[in-house]
Amino acid sequence: MRFPFLFLALSLVLGILLSSLLSLPLFSWILSLAASLTCGWLCYSIHKNKLAFVFILLSTFLLGASFYTSTNINFENNSLRKLEFTSYADFTGKLYKSPSHGLDRDVLFIRVEKVSYQNTEQKIRGNLRVTVPHSSEFALPYDLFVHDKVKVSARLLPHHGFRNFKSYSMTAYLKSQNIHNRAASKTPLLVERLEPGKNYSPLRLVSILRQKLLKKIEAHFPSSDSKRSLSPQGAVLEALLLGERNRMDSAVNQSLQRSGIYHLFAISGAHIAIISFFLFSLFKLFRAPTRLSYLLVMVFLLFYAFLVEGRPSVFRATIMTLAFLLGKLIWRNVSLINTISISAFFLLFLNPFSLFNVGFQLTFSATLTIILFFPRIIKYLPKLPLRISEILVLSLTAQLGVLPFVAGSFNRITFSALILNFAALPLVALIMAAGYIFLPLAFLSTLLSRWLTLGIKFLIDLLIGSSHLLDRFSFISYRIPTPHLITLLGYFLFLYLLLLPPKIKRQRTILTLCFLAFFIILITSPFPPLSKNLKFTFIDVGQGESILVEFPGKRKMLIDGGGFPQGTFDVGESVVSSFLWSKGIKKIDYLVLTHAHPDHLNGLKAVSKNFKIREFWEAFSPSENEDYAELKKILPKSTTTQRLFRGASHQEGRVIIDVLHPEQKEFTVYRTRNDDSLVLRITSGQTSFLLSGDIGIQAEKDILEKFSEIRSQVLKSPHHGSRTSSSEDFLRNIAPRIVVISVGAGNMYGFPDKEVLERYERIGAKVYRTDIHGAVEITLKGQDISVRTA
Numbered sequence: 001m002r003f004p005f006l007f008l009a010l011s012l013v014l015g016i017l018l019s020s021l022l023s024l025p026l027f028s029w030i031l032s033l034a035a036s037l038t039c040g041w042l043c044y045s046i047h048k049n050k051l052a053f054v055f056i057l058l059s060t061f062l063l064g065a066s067f068y069t070s071t072n073i074n075f076e077n078n079s080l081r082k083l084e085f086t087s088y089a090d091f092t093g094k095l096y097k098s099p100s101h102g103l104d105r106d107v108l109f110i111r112v113e114k115v116s117y118q119n120t121e122q123k124i125r126g127n128l129r130v131t132v133p134h135s136s137e138f139a140l141p142y143d144l145f146v147h148d149k150v151k152v153s154a155r156l157l158p159h160h161g162f163r164n165f166k167s168y169s170m171t172a173y174l175k176s177q178n179i180h181n182r183a184a185s186k187t188p189l190l191v192e193r194l195e196p197g198k199n200y201s202p203l204r205l206v207s208i209l210r211q212k213l214l215k216k217i218e219a220h221f222p223s224s225d226s227k228r229s230l231s232p233q234g235a236v237l238e239a240l241l242l243g244e245r246n247r248m249d250s251a252v253n254q255s256l257q258r259s260g261i262y263h264l265f266a267i268s269g270a271h272i273a274i275i276s277f278f279l280f281s282l283f284k285l286f287r288a289p290t291r292l293s294y295l296l297v298m299v300f301l302l303f304y305a306f307l308v309e310g311r312p313s314v315f316r317a318t319i320m321t322l323a324f325l326l327g328k329l330i331w332r333n334v335s336l337i338n339t340i341s342i343s344a345f346f347l348l349f350l351n352p353f354s355l356f357n358v359g360f361q362l363t364f365s366a367t368l369t370i371i372l373f374f375p376r377i378i379k380y381l382p383k384l385p386l387r388i389s390e391i392l393v394l395s396l397t398a399q400l401g402v403l404p405f406v407a408g409s410f411n412r413i414t415f416s417a418l419i420l421n422f423a424a425l426p427l428v429a430l431i432m433a434a435g436y437i438f439l440p441l442a443f444l445s446t447l448l449s450r451w452l453t454l455g456i457k458f459l460i461d462l463l464i465g466s467s468h469l470l471d472r473f474s475f476i477s478y479r480i481p482t483p484h485l486i487t488l489l490g491y492f493l494f495l496y497l498l499l500l501p502p503k504i505k506r507q508r509t510i511l512t513l514c515f516l517a518f519f520i521i522l523i524t525s526p527f528p529p530l531s532k533n534l535k536f537t538f539i540d541v542g543q544g545e546s547i548l549v550e551f552p553g554k555r556k557m558l559i560d561g562g563g564f565p566q567g568t569f570d571v572g573e574s575v576v577s578s579f580l581w582s583k584g585i586k587k588i589d590y591l592v593l594t595h596a597h598p599d600h601l602n603g604l605k606a607v608s609k610n611f612k613i614r615e616f617w618e619a620f621s622p623s624e625n626e627d628y629a630e631l632k633k634i635l636p637k638s639t640t641t642q643r644l645f646r647g648a649s650h651q652e653g654r655v656i657i658d659v660l661h662p663e664q665k666e667f668t669v670y671r672t673r674n675d676d677s678l679v680l681r682i683t684s685g686q687t688s689f690l691l692s693g694d695i696g697i698q699a700e701k702d703i704l705e706k707f708s709e710i711r712s713q714v715l716k717s718p719h720h721g722s723r724t725s726s727s728e729d730f731l732r733n734i735a736p737r738i739v740v741i742s743v744g745a746g747n748m749y750g751f752p753d754k755e756v757l758e759r760y761e762r763i764g765a766k767v768y769r770t771d772i773h774g775a776v777e778i779t780l781k782g783q784d785i786s787v788r789t790a
Contacts, residue, residue, distance in 0.1 A: 015064025080126025147197025163774025260417030369401030543744030563602025572606030721752025
C-alpha cells in the first residue's frame with residue numbers, strides 16, 4: 001500500500017468527528033478499542049494481513065474517538081473552566097507565553113495556580129487568557145517574560161461569547177488553543193509581577209529574545225500616531241518575522257483579506273519554505289554536506305518554532321517540514337502524502353480539538369491539493385521565465401483546496417490572489433530576507449540598520465500597494481453566504497474523484513461537469529432563503545441591539561447593527577454579518593437605524609459593506625457624528641433613503657409596519673437622543689410586535705397620547721430595560737405576553753434594572769434576555785407564537 005499513513009490519519013479524523021457528534025461514555029469507546037485491537041492481533045497471527053489492517057484502521061478510528069472524549073472530559077472538568085465569578089478576582093500564576101500586543105490592548109497567558117475572591121483563596125489549575133486595555137497614563141508595569149509569576153485582578157468573561165444560531169463557537173476556539181477560561185482587566189495597574197522566572201529556563205531565554213526583537217522593530221519603525229508605538233510597516237514586519245499580527249492596522253487587514261493575500265501574513269508553510277530555501281542556499285554557498293544541511297535546517301526550524309512560541313500555524317508547518325526532512329535523512333525517497341498524514345496524525349494526537357480549527361483545515365487541505373494536482377496541471381503549461389507557470393499552478397491548486405473553507409469560515413470568494421501572488425510572493429520573500437538581516441544588525445549597528453529600514457519600508461509599501469491593484473474589479477473578490485454542507489461535500493467529492501483513472505466512457509467529462517456545478521453553486525450562492533412565516537431574531541450583539549425581521553417570502557429587514565463605542569472589535573463584521581451569512585442572506589431590503597448611538601449604529605457600517613442594501617430607513621440625521629457620516633458614505637449609491645416619522649405606514653404583503661415615533665421636525669439634529677428613536681409596530685393579522693428603540697418615559701407618554709391602540713403581543717424592551725423607560729402606563733396599554741431585552745452580560749450600566757424586571761413580572765410577561773438566553777427567535781405561524789433561543 002502506497003499511502004498507509006493517509007488511511008490511518010483519515011481514520012483518526014473520522015473517530016474524532018464522530019465522538020464530537022455523539023455523547024457516548026468513554027468506557028464504551030475504550031472497550032471497543034480493546035476488542036478491535038484483539039481482533040487485529042488475531043488476524044495478524046493467522047496471516048490475514050489485509051483483514052488485520054482493516055482492524056488497525058478501525059482501532060485508529062476508535063483511538064481518535066476515545067482520545068477526543070477523554071480530552072474533552074478533562075477540559076470541561078478543569079477547575080479554572082468551572083469558575084463563574086461575576087465580579088473581579090485575583091488570579092495568581094506563571095506566564096506560559098510572552099504577552100501579545102495589540103492596537104488597543106495586551107493579552108497575558110497565565111497558567112493559574114490560585115484564585116482569591118471575596119476574602120477566600122482557592123487552588124486552581126488551568127490556562128487563563130487575560131486582556132488588558134492600553135492606557136494613555138499607564139503601561140504594563142514590567143517587561144513580562146515566560147515563567148514570570150504574576151497576579152492579575154480581572155473579571156471572568158462568559159465561556160460562550162456571542163450566542164447566535166449557527167454562530168462561531170468561542171468554546172471550540174478556546175479548546176483548540178488549550179485555554180480554559182477568559183478574563184478582562186480594566187487597567188494595567190491591576191497587573192503585578194510577583195517574582196521573575198528562573199533565568200536559565202530555555203523558554204524564558206527565548207521569550208526575552210523575542211521581546212528584545214519586538215522592541216528593536218518598534219525603535220526602527222515608530223508610529224506617527226501618539227496612540228500607537230508601531231507604524232503600519234513595522235506591524236507588517238512584526239507579523240511576517242515573528243507571527244505577531246495583532247498590531248496590524250485594520251484598514252491594511254481588510255485590504256489584504258479582500259485581495260486574497262492575507263494568508264501570507266500568517267506564518268505557515270510558505271514562510272517555512274522561504275526560510276528553508278534561504279538556509280539551504282546559505283549552506284550550499286559554504287559547501288556543507290547535504291545531510292548536515294538537513295540537520296542544521298531542522299535545528300533552526302525548531303528554534304524558530306519556539307521563538308514564535310508555538311503559534312499553531314507555525315507549529316503545523318514546522319512539524320510537516322521536520323517530518324519531510326527526517327524522512328529524507330532516513331529513506332532519501334519520501335512520500336509527501338505520507339509525510340503530511342504523519343504530521344496531521346501527530347498534531348491531532350497532541351490536541352484533537354485542532355481538527356475544528358480553520359487554520360488546521362486550510363493548511364492540510366491546501367497542502368494535499370497542491371501535492372495531488374500540481375504535477376497533473378503543470379505538465380500542460382509551457383515553461384515560462386521567472387517560474388511564472390509554477391507560481392500560477394501553485395496558487396491555483398492551493399485555491400482548489402482552501403476555497404470551500406474560506407467561503408465557509410470567512411464568507412469570502414477571492415480569485416485576485418491568483419494574479420497578485422506573482423507580486424506578493426517575491427515581495428514577501430524579499431521582506432523576510434531583509435528582515436532577518438535587519439534583526440541581528442539592529443543590535444550591531446544603528447546606522448546600517450536604519451539604512452536597511454528604509455529599504456524594508458519601501459518593500460512593505462509596495463506589498464500593501466499591490467493589494468489594491470484589483471480593487472476596482474469587485475467581481476473577483478466578494479462576500480458570500482455560508483455554503484450548505486451538501487455544497488461543500490459535493491465540491492470535494494467530485495474534485496478528488498477527478499483523480500481516479502477512467503473506467504467508463506466519458507467518466508472524466510461527467511465528473512468535471514459535476515464538479516463545475518458544485519463550484520458554481522459555491523461561488524454564487526444562487527438560492528435566496530425563503531421564509532414561510534413572519535420571523536424576528538433578536539441577535540446577541542452584547543451591549544447593543546440588532547433585530548432581523550424576515551417577512552413571508554424573500555424580503556428581509558435589519559433594525560440596527562449593535563456596536564461598541566471604542567475598541568477594534570467590529571460587531572457588524574464578526575457577529576451581525578456572520579449571523580446573516582449563516583442564514584444564506586446576501587441582500588437586506590430594509591436597513592433601519594433607530595437612532596445614531598454607537599451600540600445601534602456602528603455595526604451597520606460593516607453590514608452596509610457586506611450586503612446589498614435596497615432601502616435605508618431613518619428619522620433624524622445628527623450633524624456632528626463621525627460614525628453616522630461614515631455609514632452614509634459607505635451605503636451604496638443605489639440605496640434609497642427613506643425618512644420615517646409618526647403616522648407613516650408601509651405594507652409588506654400581509655404585514656403592516658406602522659411608525660409610532662418620533663414626531664416630524666427638522667431632519668438634522670445637533671445630537672442624538674434616545675427619545676428620538678424610531679419606534680415601529682409590525683402587525684400580521686391580530687398579532688403585533690412593538691420595537692421601541694431606546695425611548696424613555698417621555699417618549700412613551702407621547703406615544704400614548706397619539707395612539708389609543710398599541711396593544712402588542714411582543715415588546716422589545718425600551719432602552720435595554722433601563723429604569724428610565726418601561727413605565728407602568730406604557731406596559732399596561734401594550735399588555736405584552738413576551739418581552740425581549742437586548743443587553744450585554746455584566747454591562748457597566750446595570751441593565752436591565754431590577755424594578756423594570758419586576759414590572760414585567762407584574763403584568764405576567766415572559767422575559768427573554770440576550771445576555772442569558774443568547775439570540776431570541778420569535779416566529780408567528782398563523783396566530784401562534786413560538787420562541788426559540790440560542
